[in-house]
Amino acid sequence: MHTMNSTETNSIKAKIPFLSIDQVSKVYPSPTGDYTVLDGVDLTVCEGEFVCLIGHSGCGKSTLLNMVSGFNTPTTGEVKLLDKEIQEPGPDRMMVFQNYCLLPWKTAFENVYLAVKSVYPEKNRIEKVKIVEEHLAMVGLTEAANKKPDQLSGGMKQRVAIARALAIRPQVLILDEPFGALDAITKEELQEELLNIWQDHRLTVMMITHDIDEALFLCDRLVMMTNGPSAKIGEILEIPFSRPRNRAQIIEDPRYYELRNYALDFLFHRHAHSEEPTEDEEIVESKSGFNVKWGLALGMVAAVAIAGFALVQNCSQKSANSPQTTELQLQGQ
Numbered sequence: 001m002h003t004m005n006s007t008e009t010n011s012i013k014a015k016i017p018f019l020s021i022d023q024v025s026k027v028y029p030s031p032t033g034d035y036t037v038l039d040g041v042d043l044t045v046c047e048g049e050f051v052c053l054i055g056h057s058g059c060g061k062s063t064l065l066n067m068v069s070g071f072n073t074p075t076t077g078e079v080k081l082l083d084k085e086i087q088e089p090g091p092d093r094m095m096v097f098q099n100y101c102l103l104p105w106k107t108a109f110e111n112v113y114l115a116v117k118s119v120y121p122e123k124n125r126i127e128k129v130k131i132v133e134e135h136l137a138m139v140g141l142t143e144a145a146n147k148k149p150d151q152l153s154g155g156m157k158q159r160v161a162i163a164r165a166l167a168i169r170p171q172v173l174i175l176d177e178p179f180g181a182l183d184a185i186t187k188e189e190l191q192e193e194l195l196n197i198w199q200d201h202r203l204t205v206m207m208i209t210h211d212i213d214e215a216l217f218l219c220d221r222l223v224m225m226t227n228g229p230s231a232k233i234g235e236i237l238e239i240p241f242s243r244p245r246n247r248a249q250i251i252e253d254p255r256y257y258e259l260r261n262y263a264l265d266f267l268f269h270r271h272a273h274s275e276e277p278t279e280d281e282e283i284v285e286s287k288s289g290f291n292v293k294w295g296l297a298l299g300m301v302a303a304v305a306i307a308g309f310a311l312v313q314n315c316s317q318k319s320a321n322s323p324q325t326t327e328l329q330l331q332g333q
């Protein structure tokens with residue numbers, strides 16, 4: 001099995017610098033002093049690569065990806081896209097969240113249209129409608145274009161969110177547990193669709209997941225994070241399966257179980273999650289819980305006032321304050 005150390009990771013950087021995370025740390029103030037969530041995180045992602053991030057709940061995965069999206073900034077270090085430091089959100093990086101973040105009073109079509117309108121103000125209505133229709137068709141939602149979110153299933157809502165993200169042609173697609181709320185069959189369907197879209201458009205994808213099987217099916221490299229506080233990248237697993245991938249074939253490949261067991265061992269033995277939170281973690285968790293309630297409430301109010309791309313910005317703020325409740329959900333465990 002080939003895992004990558006930082007020297008090898010750096011050699012990729014030397015080849016094709018695209019997205020680079022250099023010596024990033026994130027420190028939040030807490031009543032008992034500074035709480036270091038991330039410390040010394042280094043990662044380089046190549047153009048067109050599909051990278052998954054896995055790690056125990058609360059280790060800082062969302063914090064890290066929020067720095068790539070520009071909704072959060074490092075305390076030290078820097079995150080760069082093509083040598084330009086990321087300091088704010090932009091349409092070159094789009095996020096998709098577990099909770100969809102759709103405007104409930106708008107149809108699927110209108111939700112996507114708002115994003116397209118905000119990013120392509122120079123295009124006329126016919127051109128914008130064409131973009132929306134193409135992207136709804138891409139995720140198989142042509143028939144449901146005029147339905148509002150409460151008339152759509154969870155999988156359909158996530159398809160709208162993916163169509164909205166892709167419609168503005170981001171360079172980097174950032175997915176924060178996008179399929180975490182879906183049933184197993186819908187999840188597999190959407191994984192296949194995501195892979196097809198990624199293969200057709202050669203996007204660069206960074207995705208957080210709690211599901212090792214999902215990561216092994218989707219990604220080129222699996223980034224495994226150590227526990228917080230002061231979490232960092234522990235190891236990176238290269239996923240060797242050829243593309244296009246076939247789920248049944250992969251599962252029959254002996255390397256699949258080798259990789260799966262290696263990742264499980266990393267998470268549950270070498271970096272097992274402590275049952276008892278430290279005093280600092282307890283304080284930060286309860287503070288974060290406060291932020292969740294107010295973040296959600298403020299997010300909904302803001303959503304009324306703003307639309308399109310601004311909506312996605314609002315949703316990320318909500319996500320940055322999302323509750324830290326999930327345990328690793330591993331299929332077959």
Ligand SMILES: Nc1ncnc2c1ncn2[C@@H]1O[C@H](COP(=O)(O)OP(=O)(O)OP(=O)(O)O)[C@@H](O)[C@H]1O
Nearest residue numbers: 028037057058059060061062063284285288324325
């Ligand atoms: N705005 C904030 N202020 C203070 N602490 C925060 C803030 N946002 C996140 N944290 C803390 O940072 C840590 C990492 O949170 P983060 O959401 O990045 O973890 P995660 O790995 O994505 O977790 P999960 O897998 O449960 O989504 C947690 O301890 C969390 O409470």
